[in-house]
Amino acid sequence: MKSKTNQVIIIYILISMFVAIVSHKLLLQYISNEKLPFYTFTRDILFIFFTGIIFKLILSKNDNRNIATFEKIKNSNNEIKQSNEKYDIVAKATSDTIWDWKIEDDNFSWNKGIENIFGYKQEEVGENSTWWFDKIHPEDSIKMSIKLYSFIEQKTEKWQDQYRFRCSDNSYKYVLDRGFLLKDENGKAIRMIGAIQDITKQKEEEQRLKLLETVITQSKDSIIITEADSIDAKIPNIIYVNPAFSIMSGYESDEIIGKSPDLFNSPNSDVSELEKLLKAIKNKEECLIETISYTKNKDEYWVRLSMIPIYNADNELSHWISIQRDITEEKKQEKEKEQLIRELTQNNKDLKQFSYITSHNLRAPLSNLTGLLNLIEDITIEDQELKEILSGFNKSTHQLNDTINDLVKVIIIKDNPSIKKEAVLIKEIFENVFSQLNFQIELYKPIIKLNFEKVSIINTNKAYIESILLNLLTNSIKYKSENRKLKITITTEEIDDTAVLIFKDNGIGIDLARNKDKVFGLYQRFHNYPDSKGLGLYLVKSQVETMGGTIDIESEVNKGTTFTLTFKNKQ
Amino acid sequence: MMLDQILCIDDDPITLMLCKKVIAKSSFSNEIITSQNGEEALSYFNTIKYTNNKNKQIPQPQLIFLDLNMPVMGGWEFLDYFNSEEFSEFNTIKVVVLSSTIDPEDLEKSKQYPMVIDFLSKPISQSMLEYLKNKLK
Numbered sequence: 001m002k003s004k005t006n007q008v009i010i011i012y013i014l015i016s017m018f019v020a021i022v023s024h025k026l027l028l029q030y031i032s033n034e035k036l037p038f039y040t041f042t043r044d045i046l047f048i049f050f051t052g053i054i055f056k057l058i059l060s061k062n063d064n065r066n067i068a069t070f071e072k073i074k075n076s077n078n079e080i081k082q083s084n085e086k087y088d089i090v091a092k093a094t095s096d097t098i099w100d101w102k103i104e105d106d107n108f109s110w111n112k113g114i115e116n117i118f119g120y121k122q123e124e125v126g127e128n129s130t131w132w133f134d135k136i137h138p139e140d141s142i143k144m145s146i147k148l149y150s151f152i153e154q155k156t157e158k159w160q161d162q163y164r165f166r167c168s169d170n171s172y173k174y175v176l177d178r179g180f181l182l183k184d185e186n187g188k189a190i191r192m193i194g195a196i197q198d199i200t201k202q203k204e205e206e207q208r209l210k211l212l213e214t215v216i217t218q219s220k221d222s223i224i225i226t227e228a229d230s231i232d233a234k235i236p237n238i239i240y241v242n243p244a245f246s247i248m249s250g251y252e253s254d255e256i257i258g259k260s261p262d263l264f265n266s267p268n269s270d271v272s273e274l275e276k277l278l279k280a281i282k283n284k285e286e287c288l289i290e291t292i293s294y295t296k297n298k299d300e301y302w303v304r305l306s307m308i309p310i311y312n313a314d315n316e317l318s319h320w321i322s323i324q325r326d327i328t329e330e331k332k333q334e335k336e337k338e339q340l341i342r343e344l345t346q347n348n349k350d351l352k353q354f355s356y357i358t359s360h361n362l363r364a365p366l367s368n369l370t371g372l373l374n375l376i377e378d379i380t381i382e383d384q385e386l387k388e389i390l391s392g393f394n395k396s397t398h399q400l401n402d403t404i405n406d407l408v409k410v411i412i413i414k415d416n417p418s419i420k421k422e423a424v425l426i427k428e429i430f431e432n433v434f435s436q437l438n439f440q441i442e443l444y445k446p447i448i449k450l451n452f453e454k455v456s457i458i459n460t461n462k463a464y465i466e467s468i469l470l471n472l473l474t475n476s477i478k479y480k481s482e483n484r485k486l487k488i489t490i491t492t493e494e495i496d497d498t499a500v501l502i503f504k505d506n507g508i509g510i511d512l513a514r515n516k517d518k519v520f521g522l523y524q525r526f527h528n529y530p531d532s533k534g535l536g537l538y539l540v541k542s543q544v545e546t547m548g549g550t551i552d553i554e555s556e557v558n559k560g561t562t563f564t565l566t567f568k569n570k571q
Numbered sequence: 572m573m574l575d576q577i578l579c580i581d582d583d584p585i586t587l588m589l590c591k592k593v594i595a596k597s598s599f600s601n602e603i604i605t606s607q608n609g610e611e612a613l614s615y616f617n618t619i620k621y622t623n624n625k626n627k628q629i630p631q632p633q634l635i636f637l638d639l640n641m642p643v644m645g646g647w648e649f650l651d652y653f654n655s656e657e658f659s660e661f662n663t664i665k666v667v668v669l670s671s672t673i674d675p676e677d678l679e680k681s682k683q684y685p686m687v688i689d690f691l692s693k694p695i696s697q698s699m700l701e702y703l704k705n706k707l708k
Contacts, residue, residue: 360673363693370694371586
């Protein structure tokens with residue numbers, strides 16, 4: 001521009017000098033002296049006019065050129081401005097962190113993301129690549145820098161990498177970094193621009209899924225995933241099996257994928273169970289079956305198999321999941337148990353039958369004896385010796401009869417695990433029992449104290465509770481102390497949902513230290529009394545337990561005995 | 572009230588002897604017929620049936636004392652035949668089971684036969700007969 005101006009001025013000076021000299025010479029030659037001022041003036045006017053026109057030409061031409069240049073500059077300025085604005089908008093809008101690395105000067109700059117995402121304030125951010133490398137997790141940094149330098153040296157086409165980047169609070173974020181190179185005219189890399197994306201969430205989700213996946217891969221239960229739709233009313237085709245399945249069935253996953261689980265069916269499979277399964281698949285319902293399956297080697301095994309329909313977000317059936325467990329051992333044990341129960345039940349039935357037959361066969365001749373003795377009662381016998389013999393006969397027969405009747409009661413109780421219960425007024429039961437023992441009560445006149453204020457009704461079997469109380473009272477009278485008047489105290493109490501009946505006497509007692517575990521046993525006698533059969537307390541305990549109650553004893557020799565009977569009162 | 576004829580079915584001769592004596596003592600029945608098992612009893616009823624057909628009346632028992640456990644034919648089998656169409660002309664005859672059994676199932680089973688009016692435990696006694704007299708009134 002300047003050189004152009006100088007050029008114009010020099011040309012102008014030279015031309016005007018030339019014109020001035022030529023016109024001066026011409027004037028001196030042709031014009032007379034008196035007219036000289038007029039011509040000089042005319043010449044100057046012409047000269048000014050002439051150069052003015054030349055100036056106009058030159059300047060206007062220059063002007064045009066300048067305007068064109070200015071327009072060009074203005075346009076390119078606008079373009080730059082727009083481009084800058086676009087860059088700013090993109091840099092702001094993207095969640096990525098953008099970096100710009102001038103490789104030769106090792107000048108590194110970051111956009112706002114370094115603060116927004118990683119928490120570094122503007123003043124904390126270093127201006128070279130060392131700062132960047134420094135923030136990369138030590139375990140990732142070597143692998144990352146190898147890949148990066150191989151890209152800068154243009155040995156690789158593309159560069160993107162995942163690594164952990166340290167935040168200002170020293171936590172690490174998983175990032176995906178992608179970059180491209182800018183090269184000079186010689187093809188040398190001079191600048192690199194990259195975008196860092198925070199993929200911590202995706203990475204954590206990935207790790208969570210990996211963890212969940214271990215449930216499937218490590219599970220001891222077999223897991224199969226099948227397609228949603230079944231073909232030809234078969235079980236839908238398999239798309240996945242876990243390792244446990246391969247162990248159970250003998251099929252490797254690549255042998256079985258794309259096939260229907262139908263091929264596991266063995267001739268001994270439970271047809272009704274399989275129908276249940278197919279029906280559930282047809283109705284898209286969950287189901288659980290147990291059946292016999294085939295392994296690859298045609299070995300049979302018992303399997304418990306669930307089939308669960310899986311629906312996608314649109315509520316359409318997308319897959320089926322089947323969880324299977326080998327229950328061969330379980331089934332074997334179950335079978336053995338069933339066999340054992342069958343045998344025990346049969347044994348029990350046989351024994352029961354045996355006891356009924358035995359008792360019948362004992363009772364039949366015994367009833368004859370009793371009947372015959374009843375007939376003798378009406379006959380007057382003169383012979384004293386015969387009378388004595390018959391009396392002994394009579395006593396022994398009745399004793400045998402009592403024993404057998406008690407045994408019969410035991411058999412019937414043991415055969416009746418559930419017995420009819422009703423609400424029974426305790427007072428009424430005692431009235432019945434006392435009237436049966438009227439003779440003995442009149443004879444010994446015991447002090448009997450009753451207190452049924454707290455519980456007056458218990459839920460029990462009337463015949464049983466009568467038999468129990470009759471036995472306990474008879475025992476108290478039978479085993480009373482000779483040194484003091486017999487005193488019996490009977491009270492009831494309510495504890496939680498149970499009715500408790502406490503039966504206490506001051507008799508001769510039982511040495512529990514010696515006999516604790518035998519007290520309620522069969523044929524256990526603790527005192528040498530002629531009419532004791534060792535059955536009473538066994539019968540009492542059997543009857544209490546048949547009604548769902550419990551009985552406990554406390555006793556001290558020569559002080560007395562206390563029985564505590566507990567009954568469930570609500571049913 | 573005294574019955575004209577009763578039938579005792581039992582395999583045990585002592586039991587039958589006892590029955591005869593006690594029944595005679597209580598004046599329960601004029602005549603006592605005995606059978607040793609169900610089959611013998613059925614043939615007795617067949618005889619009655621035959622003779623009746625020949626227009627010659629034989630008195631029939633009004634009550635049967637029946638034991639359950641007997642050889643050849645037990646009480647249950649007897650009841651099954653006796654309850655059938657074949658013996659329908661005797662369906663007014665009442666039966667008392669007289670047994671030493673203690674099996675509660677036997678008691679339940681006896682209720683299925685309409686002619687069984689009671690289930691009593693041996694031995695037969697005068698008080699038992701008094702009770703039956705009242706029941707039959």
